[in-house]
Amino acid sequence: MNNNSILIDRYLQNEMSAEERLAFEDQLATDKVLQQEMHLQQQIIKAATTAGLKAEFTKAIRKKIITKQLLQWGSVIGVVAIAAVLFFSLRNNKAAEEKIKQEQNKAVEKFEINNAADTIIETKDGVVFGIPANAFNTDGKTVQLEIKTALNAYDIINNGLSTTSNEALLQTAGMFYINGFVDGKAVPLAKDISVSVPADTVNPEMQLFDGVEDSSGNINWVNPKPVEKKLRTYDITTLDFYPPKYIPALKALGKAYQNKKYTDSLYYSFSGYPNQPSVREEVRGDSAVQIQKEGNDYLSADTGKLKKILDSLAKSKIAFDISTDFSPYQVDPSIIRAFWNKKFNNTFLATKEFEERLQYMHTLCTSFFLELYLNNLDKPLYKVDELCASSFNNMESNMSAAVRYKFIEFEQRKDGGVIIANGMQQKLSNYFQQKYKAYKDAAAKTWTKYQHTLDSLSTIADVKRRGQLIDDFTRTNNNFREEFCANVTDAYRQIGQAHDCNNNLRPPSSTQYYNTTISSTGWKNLDAYVYDATVKRQSMTYKDGLSGKTATITxxxxxxxxxxxxxxxxxxxxxxxxxxxxxxxxxxxxxxxxxxxxxxxxxxxxxxxxxxxxxxxxxxxxxxxxxxxxxxxxxxxxxxxxxxxxxSLSKSEALKKDVNYQLFEQQETIRLVQLQKDMEFREKIAAAIFTCGGKK
Known part of the structure; x- marks a missing residue:
């Protein structure tokens, strides 16, 4: 018997001194647990002395549901309780005892069911029985049910029930009795019945006891078993198995976050993400290459210089880095895809309880825990929670104790399981492994194909740019030759000399010469002035020393x-x-x-x-x-x-070719800008999907 029970009993029996009573009342004002035990003790005493309480007590508790699949036995009597001793004292009250006996028969609820059909029955005080087809072992179709429930102190006393287990007192959350009859004879159960008992709060330490009646009619509660919460399954495709930050990220970026076909496709595309390319940078050169304006390189298509120009194109390619920002040990989307389908509808994967756990596991840097759930579908959910919590003893892991405690918290909820057929675990595991490998391989092939497409487009652009550079170089070189020839020819004309661009100067009429030596090739004197003016595209004036005439270029x-x-x-x-x-x-x-x-x-x-x-x-x-x-x-x-x-034909063809290339560059720029945006978008989504602390 605990101290609270003793104190409550002494308080109610007026056995406390004035100081003790004052101290007890001060504690009672702030201690919620003591308040609850006090209320229950008062209720029990009141029920024993005034058995005629109104039926409204039977509607007092209807908020949360505890579920338990019962074992296969005939007449079923159960008490949901914890082995915490609760003491109470009852005074003999013969009138009350007689009243109780009269009320017991009124508490029985009777139902008639078709044993061949699934049936749901709810009692007056909200206890729900889920009875599967052919639950009772009988050939008859019709089964008469007797059900009694006792969810509060009044009903417990009214039904003459005790709250003792081998003489130890129990704190109860409710008792129920069910039996089936065919032609007045009791028939045993052939299948488990699911029972849901309403409760204000769910205590994870509650257990299910079997009621055994002795020869004196007293019931002893024995064979305690943990109370599992019955799991409700859903269409698995309606559950949210995405990482918790994925959909909010899409919403923030203005994407179609409510379109599941889109969100699925995008999410699954991140399978094998650490091995996917991301744009590092793109250095673009000006396709209209500026030829070096020095020496007489303008006058010759120097292959070495042209090669140097073409080599510079290497900078214009798109470069890809293999992302190393995110750990490769997180939950790969192909794992999720492999079981996020209706084949797993009748497993605990298709429950809200697993959905909550998966949301948490997405934040961890490992798929180890998820694999434990996938490999133990035939166990209750809380048993796998226990495996996850205990696995820390066998793992070389730096994970914080908070992770272990989280799985312990899950385990304490006693979330049950979903019964699957014998051998189904292995079949589902094989199916999962096959699908996971297929999806992962498909994702890798898709990204290889995508990379090949990017490489092909980059190669096409590179070839076009090289061709354009050659065309620009040739056109610029030819234009310069032609313009220089026109300039120098006109300049010589102005000083009275004929000039031929192919044969250079004609012999002058004078018989006198300047004799000198030169250390560089190229045009000299007038030619050099004209050359410099043509290169710089600047006007010049030249006065010839021999003829005294002036030549100008404008x-x-x-x-x-x-x-x-x-x-x-x-x-x-x-x-x-x-x-x-x-x-x-x-x-x-x-x-x-x-x-x-x-x-x-x-x-x-x-x-x-x-x-x-x-x-x-x-x-x-x-x-x-x-x-x-x-x-x-x-x-x-x-x-x-x-x-x-x-x-002219040559001008028109050159002009159209250049315009076509410029259009290609325009389209290529649009493609590259979009590619850059796509990659930046994927980086943002990746950060929302792979969130186990962000970095490796």
Missing amino acids: YTGVSFTIENAAQFDRVLVYLIPDSLTSFQRVAKEGNVFKEQLNGLFKYEAVVVAYKGTQAYFFKQENVQAKDYILSVFPVTDVALRKSLSTY
């Missing part, structure tokens, strides 16, 4: 500002000189396109812009040295090609 600036340029993804400005075989792409300085016009040439300007894949176009004829503000207008691809075909 360059004047032109600029183009494109209205609303910011709304376009790409804007290109071309100059079309009448005396060159190809175009000149105008460089952009800030928000303005600028170039120097050669006074020997006539120019037209062409503007091509893109917004997405929509082309815009404008053509400016008779370009002069001034500042232009131009507007472009949308055109079809056919109209654009037609507009670009109005020049």
Whole structure:
């Protein structure tokens, strides 16, 4: 007998001194456990002395449900109790005893059921019996049931029941009696019956006792068994097996978090995540390569220099890092996918209780505990909880004691199991392993294919860029040769000499010569001045020492500002000189396109812009040295090609080829930007999925 019981009894029997009584009442004011025991003691005494309490007591407790599958035996009497001794004193009251006997017969509830069908019965005070088909061992279809329940002190006394187990007093959470009859004869159970007893609070230490009646009619409560909470199964696909931060992350990012087809597909795509690529960086070179402006390299297609330019393209590839930010020992999505299907509907995996545990296991840096549950589907859930808690003794783990205590907390809830057929555990385990391997392999193949696709697109872009670099190099080199030839020919004309770009200078009429030695190749004197002016695209004036005549080369600036340029993804400005075989792409300085016009040439300007894949176009004829503000207008691809075909064949073909490449670059830029966004998105989702402390 515990101290509280003794104190309560002395208090109720007025056996305390004034000081003891005052101290007891002070404790009673703050001690909730003492208050509950006091209330129960008063209720028992009151029930014994006034057996005519109203039936409303039978409706007092209906909040939470404790469930237990009973063992197979005939007449069933049960008490849900814990072996904590509760003392009470009763005074002899013959009138009350007589009243109790009269009330006992009224407490019996009778039902008639079809033994061939599943049946649910609820008593007046809320005890629920789940009776499966053919639960009673009889050939008859109809079974008469007698059920008695006693959930409070009044009903316990009213039914003449005790709360003793081998002379030790028990604290009870309720008692019930059930028996089946066919033609007035009791029939035993052939199957377990599920019973749910209502309770204000669930005490995990409660046990189920069998009631054994002795020859005097007294009941002794024996054979205590832990009370398992009956698990309700759901359609497993309706449960939430995602990591706890996954859906909130999708919601925060504005994704379709309520579309399960999308959320499943995305989540499963993270199988094998640590081995998936992530974008590190992308270094893009300007496809319009600027040729080195030194020496006479402009005049020869130097293969060494061209190779150096092409080698620089290595920087323009997308580089992938294998992510090492997240531990590879977390719960792989393929594991979840392997059992998150209706094949596991009739297991404890399809319960809210397991859903809660899985949410917790997602936060751990291991799938070890999840595998324990998957390999023990034939056990009650709390037994697997116990395995998880005890496994810390056999694991080399740095996990905190808090993890162990969490599984102990789960175990103390006594969440039961779901009965599965013999051999089903092995079948489900085999099925799980096959599916897990299949899903994991499929995910790996998908990512290998995806990587191959990225590599292929990168190779295509690399080939196109190399081709464009060669074209740019060749065009720029040829343009320079042609422009220098035109400049130097005109300069010699101005000083009275004929000039041939192929045969250089004709012999002068003078018979006198300057004799000197040279240490470098290339044009000298007038040629060098013209060369320098052509390279720098600057005007020059040269006075010939022999003839006294002056030669001038004139360059004047032109600029183009494109209205609303910011709304376009790409804007290109071309100059079309009448005396060159190809175009000149105008460089952009800030928000303005600028170039120097050669006074020997006539120019037209062409503007091509893109917004997405929509082309815009404008053509400016008779370009002069001034500042232009131009507007472009949308055109079809056919109209654009037609507009670009109005020049000589070589110019038109070169111009169309360059515009096509620029369109490719525009599309490639869009692809790379989207790829970068996708990878950044996946990094954010990965951080929500793999959250066991974040890093390895």
